[in-house]
Amino acid sequence: MSPHPHRAPASGPSRPTALRRLLPTLTLLGLAAAGFAVPAGATTVAHSGATGIHPAAERAAAATFPTWGTRWVVHATPDIASPSVGMINRNTPGQDRITADYQVDTGRRVCEGAACSTFMAHITQPVTGFLTVVAVDIPEDRLPGVPVQAGPPAQPSGSRQQTLQRAATWLTAHNGRPVPYHQGSYWRDGYRQDCSGFASMALGLPAPGTNTVGLADRGRSRPLPMNELQPGDLVIDAIGDNNTRHVVIFEKWDDSSHRSYTAYEQRSVHGTSHRSLTYGLSPGSEYKAYRPLQYGD
Structure with a gap:
């Protein structure tokens, strides 16, 4: 890194x-x-x-x-x-x-x-x-x-909490509203306004951000079972083209049954969202769980 x-x-x-x-x-x-x-x-x-x-x-x-x-x-x-x-x-x-x-x-x-x-x-x-x-x-x-x-004592960078804090900033960054979604536009912080640009921003990666395939690369993250997701991990569909691939940032399971989870997402029409999702929980789903290597575990 x-x-x-x-x-x-x-x-x-x-x-x-x-x-x-x-x-x-x-x-x-x-x-x-x-x-x-x-x-x-x-x-x-x-x-x-x-x-x-x-x-x-x-x-x-x-x-x-x-x-x-x-x-x-x-x-x-x-x-x-x-x-x-x-x-x-x-x-x-x-x-x-x-x-x-x-x-x-x-x-x-x-x-x-x-x-x-x-x-x-x-x-x-x-x-x-x-x-x-x-x-x-x-x-x-x-x-x-x-x-x-x-200055204040240096804090460890790349923590899970920092990822979630940065993700939350886009919920209100557009004059109190979510940052709009657009694959070809850049927000004022220099990151692309699509799902992978949003995830790159939250992870503190260099602007304008890598793409979805890059986020799933073994040099940046590692795959893991969905039931092992922790705050700040990623759920990625890296198959297809830029119109079908997608990534969201896992925050927490909605209940002990692990039937849904809450995540941060940059999505078409709605822009930055914080909502309950089920991506990757159905058998055969193209969505897989990934843990950014920067967390050190």
Whole structure:
């Protein structure tokens, strides 16, 4: 599995070297360009040799930086396993500039080629959320001149609970409504709006997501008997073409008889759904149970 699951394969050029010697441009919020001042009453904390501003304090200024590559995912929290809230450089390498007001040392190393960083920047433009500093076109592993804030302890990624939490986000992501289904469209987090794109998002796989056959691949999951399904496992019909194949995310059995189960599903017409299903429970069904290898069991 990729060490940077937040990142889809880059379709643009490799990370520049000479051009990465660019300095950030200060975006002033009532300050002179000569310096970066801590607002009155703010508390500073030492962190990895840098100075950060206490989370409760307002930031004095923000800095803008160029980006590189394509399809960088912006996350809801400073955790690459957290839900995506948007994307930069969606179609063209380096098309966006980001504005950051602080950064967090997550303790989790993210690499793309020779570039690595444990830092995620809190950005306010062009999308609000957290972005790995690896996406920024600078020679450093952190943003120069931007306050560092201590982050929460790194949490294990790829857990069953995280899969279900991410799946639930699409139930209300479309202005309080489910994300619409469409095989040829991409949601604002960069994932395809079909069943396999939805499952890929929930599993934290790189955007725009693999297809149904890829989810059933032995390198990503293993088959198991239906009665052994646990929360976060997959039920997949990998036979046929893209009009007949399907995947759902198992949440729980509806009762001890195992005659039906509740699952998350991205389906035609209805979009993201959370409902009771019986896929795979009938003799001879093309639906089979699979356990993602990322769970480690």
